[in-house]
Amino acid sequence: MTAGNKKILVAYFSRAGEQYAVGNVNVGNTAIIAKLIADKTGGDLFEIRVKNDNYPNTYDALTRYAQAEKQAHARPELIGQPDNIYKYDVVFLGYPNWWGDMPMPVHTFMESFDLSNKEVHHFCTHEGSGGVLDGFAIYGHIAQNNKSESDKKLTQWLAELGY
Numbered sequence: 001m002t003a004g005n006k007k008i009l010v011a012y013f014s015r016a017g018e019q020y021a022v023g024n025v026n027v028g029n030t031a032i033i034a035k036l037i038a039d040k041t042g043g044d045l046f047e048i049r050v051k052n053d054n055y056p057n058t059y060d061a062l063t064r065y066a067q068a069e070k071q072a073h074a075r076p077e078l079i080g081q082p083d084n085i086y087k088y089d090v091v092f093l094g095y096p097n098w099w100g101d102m103p104m105p106v107h108t109f110m111e112s113f114d115l116s117n118k119e120v121h122h123f124c125t126h127e128g129s130g131g132v133l134d135g136f137a138i139y140g141h142i143a144q145n146n147k148s149e150s151d152k153k154l155t156q157w158l159a160e161l162g163y
């Protein structure tokens with residue numbers, strides 16, 4: 001769908017299961033924000049998923065797994081890709097802060113396409129380290145538990161971008 005006549009993609013990586021500060025969740029923090037952005041902009045949602053998903057469902061184990069993946073500069077293989085990514089003018093790209101970085105599957109995603117002619121906006125959830133320069137960052141527990149606060153912050157950011 002479109003805002004004006006721009007075609008918008010909202011691509012995100014997020015984990016359900018046990019997450020810091022929110023306990024066990026059915027929908028990950030970043031997924032909640034991604035859906036809000038898609039609703040507000042009329043964009044198409046795409047979840048970045050890895051092919052061999054061995055990510056643990058418990059928080060401590062997940063942090064260790066992700067740290068090893070980062071140290072190895074892993075580029076996990078992904079499942080599928082957005083239907084014809086080249087038709088989109090705008091990409092909102094969302095992920096949790098993992099060890100001060102994007103999760104490695106998000107690196108795989110970014111390296112899979114030439115996004116240089118697109119308007120790309122990053123958004124991230126975190127639990128204290130903050131997020132991206134020139135992007136949108138929000139605490140994961142606020143994304144998970146405080147819809148009106150997330151909505152207010154997002155509406156403001158999207159308005160600044162013209163959406």
Ligand SMILES: Cc1cc2nc3c(=O)[nH]c(=O)nc-3n(C[C@H](O)[C@H](O)[C@H](O)COP(=O)(O)O)c2cc1C
Pocket residue numbers: 013014015016019020027028029030031059062063064066067095096097098099100101125126127128129130139140141
């Ligand atoms: C592997 C891992 C590493 C993390 N590293 C950080 C970090 O360096 N800084 C931070 O503020 N939060 C960190 N967090 C917290 C997440 O960024 C936060 O809980 C986020 O909202 C999770 O998003 P999700 O539910 O979409 O996966 C980490 C969480 C995990 C699982």
